Amino acid sequence: MSLIQLFILSTCCWTAAARYIWSDVPKLLLEYVEITEGEVLDVGCTVPIDYGEGVCRLFRGDSDYPFATVRAQSYSCNFHVGSSQLLGHRPVGSKISIRCDYKIQDFISQSSDSSYIIVWGTRPSPKLSVSRHFIPLDDSIEVTCSPPVTSVSRCYFYKDGFQFWGESCSRNLTGQALAVYQKLDPLLPVNLSCTYDPVTTHYIRSQYSNHISVFVVDMSKVSSSMDCEVSGPQYQLENSSWTTTGTNGANVTVRVTNSTLPSGHICT
Template sequence: MNLILLFALVLCCRMTAARSYWSDKPSVIATDEINDGDRVQVSCTLPVDYRGGQCRLYRGNSKTPFKVMIATDYICIFHMSSEELLGNLPVGSLVRLCCDYKLQEYTSVKSDHSVIVVWGSRPSPALSVSHRFVSPDDSVEVTCTPPMDQHAYKCSFLRGQFYIKEGSCNMNLTGRQLGLWEKPALLLPIDLGCTYSPRHDLYITSKSSNRHMVFVVDVQRVSSSVDCKVSVRKDQLEAFKDTNWTSVGENGNSATITVTNSTLALNETCSYVERQN
């Protein structure tokens, strides 16, 4: 091959490769999720300075932008409410966003999509439990009841802010399930609550229910019989059907739990004091 032709071919390939590293595609930056009623910031980042041109924001596969602003820098920042973000979509929807930019007769390619979930909420359900003390292998019946005008396709039970299990709004949970990923102990307090989801096709969940204090008692962890005292808030104390409960282990040792509303000394055997809010 002619050396001049070979040199020209190599140069052409290198120029083509160099151009392939540059792209006129912008990018969308946004948070992953917001709650209905919140405001959100969405950024469209431009690869070059197109001051005076238009930044255009699109929802889904729409060919018509729903937000337009004049670029003043390498980045356009759109501020909007959840209602503006949703448009005609219902609360609980997953919104796909992309952007492009336009300057005079030039229009860039569109960015990749970014996704924002707009969470919706419903009124709180009511939680009930069959009993307040349970051993690791026994179970307690828990029921999450939505308000009369609400329908639930599933319910979720949680310890504090940590979800334990979801599915039916009435189920039996063992002591081990209640204490999932907690360090095993003779007396394990569980702050139990629940939420419900009214629709399977939308990101909607209820506000949390009332809370119930449940105790997982593992008597197998004692080498001799013990008496335990538990202090709870007055409103929780009234919900306990029995203020005394005894569990007997396979080795014959027992743990007797007494529920009170008085202050306990820190050195008392097997004691628990609920934080007073």
């Protein structure tokens, strides 16, 4: 084989390999798969080659027209798209399918796989109320989530920011349920809040309710009477002082103070 033939063969192989690489499917990377109306989402689109002269493009659904473009940086493109860009003409509370590709001069890659993003809508906050703020471990309290709308599919209750129950908007909670997986020494402050889902065909949820502090007391760990102070706004609690008596006759008295205390409470 002559040198000219070898050069032509090598050139053809390199061109074919380059076409194969350029045809590779880009990958779509999402910071989150759910955002709330008004938020911004970071979206990445990785490309199989290092180039800086082309652009990456984002598409919504089956549309052939990109709704966002950015110039490529090395092997990736980074988009910052707001909820209104993602929605386009769709209503808030929609589930959006997006995909990306990259383009350089007249070459257009294949599209990435599609990914879905939910743009949640919000409704006004409900009001949370409790029957009392101090509860022995073996007793219960009633918690009620009151939405400002009439059509509600369910309510969700949160303990220290984590959802632990969701169904009806009023229920009894035992001290055991509030204190599960947590240490009582012997007083445990718990921060409660709630949300609700309105009856709708879209992805709509409420903002969080007011936060209420509830204090669980484990009387089985009390061998002698003690006084406890808890920090918190007095307007949130029905009394500034509360006392409970254990089976051994020992009393635990809890007083509310506006002072900042370690872990929100202190017992002596």
